[in-house]
Amino acid sequence: MSFLVIDGAVKTFGGLRAVDGVSLSLEQGEIVGLLGPNGSGKTTLINLVSGALPASDGRITLDGTRLTGLRPDRIARAGVARTFQLVRVLPSLTLTENVMIPAVFGAHAHWGAAARRVAGEALDRVGLAGRETATAGELTYIDQKRLELARALAAEPSLLLLDEWLAGLNPSELLEGIALIRELAQSGITILMVEHIMEAVRALCPRAVVMNSGRLIADAPTEAALSDPAVIAAYLGEPADA
Ligand code: ADP
Numbered sequence: 001m002s003f004l005v006i007d008g009a010v011k012t013f014g015g016l017r018a019v020d021g022v023s024l025s026l027e028q029g030e031i032v033g034l035l036g037p038n039g040s041g042k043t044t045l046i047n048l049v050s051g052a053l054p055a056s057d058g059r060i061t062l063d064g065t066r067l068t069g070l071r072p073d074r075i076a077r078a079g080v081a082r083t084f085q086l087v088r089v090l091p092s093l094t095l096t097e098n099v100m101i102p103a104v105f106g107a108h109a110h111w112g113a114a115a116r117r118v119a120g121e122a123l124d125r126v127g128l129a130g131r132e133t134a135t136a137g138e139l140t141y142i143d144q145k146r147l148e149l150a151r152a153l154a155a156e157p158s159l160l161l162l163d164e165w166l167a168g169l170n171p172s173e174l175l176e177g178i179a180l181i182r183e184l185a186q187s188g189i190t191i192l193m194v195e196h197i198m199e200a201v202r203a204l205c206p207r208a209v210v211m212n213s214g215r216l217i218a219d220a221p222t223e224a225a226l227s228d229p230a231v232i233a234a235y236l237g238e239p240a241d242a
């Protein structure tokens, strides 16, 4: 069985089927781009995997463990971490404090000195070593993004969900961000990344899955997915069969 299995996931909001029967699988260590026009259900799908929202139907498993039906804290313990489309750090806390929290609540439930060590390693990994005692609120935007990634890494996830983590970076920051994600992927962590920047998707993801109106419309090697007529039509906002 694949490492992550999403089988028939559905999320309805009233009459809207934001995720409408999505099935896809990721192998361990894979990095896959999750694409689709605005409002196609990408963030909602991420929310179903992380448990931020309960699924209306379907089943999601990680390494054979059922995630659907578990509380988000249990899903974090099972090895799932994510970043948010809009950065969420705790501005009045220091960087170490920000990153110790997920070390405590993550896969290995570190405490005290061990949590501090894991937090330090995560800050180091994203390039924030030496800034430990700064408060998150004084960081620049890219450094807040780094911090958010460090928070996800401190949970020591086996599955990392990135929701447009590269958005809003300038061209040189984008290259740094791509290099950082590549390092994570090479360390063996499985990554599902929502991303609009095709340069980044092409550079990082051998495979892409594409959503439109809650459904999966492509699951293929990235170049093939991007040149699929249904995908091009979805991005142009036209019906695929027009
Ligand atoms: P994407 O991330 O692909 O831009 P989303 O998953 O955020 O798309 O949204 C998919 C659809 O679900 C959109 O129509 C959006 O308005 C709707 N939606 C998302 N979250 C909620 C919510 N909490 N309540 C109601 N509708 C929502």
Ligand code: MG
Pocket: 042, 043, 044, 085
């Ligand atoms: Mg989104």
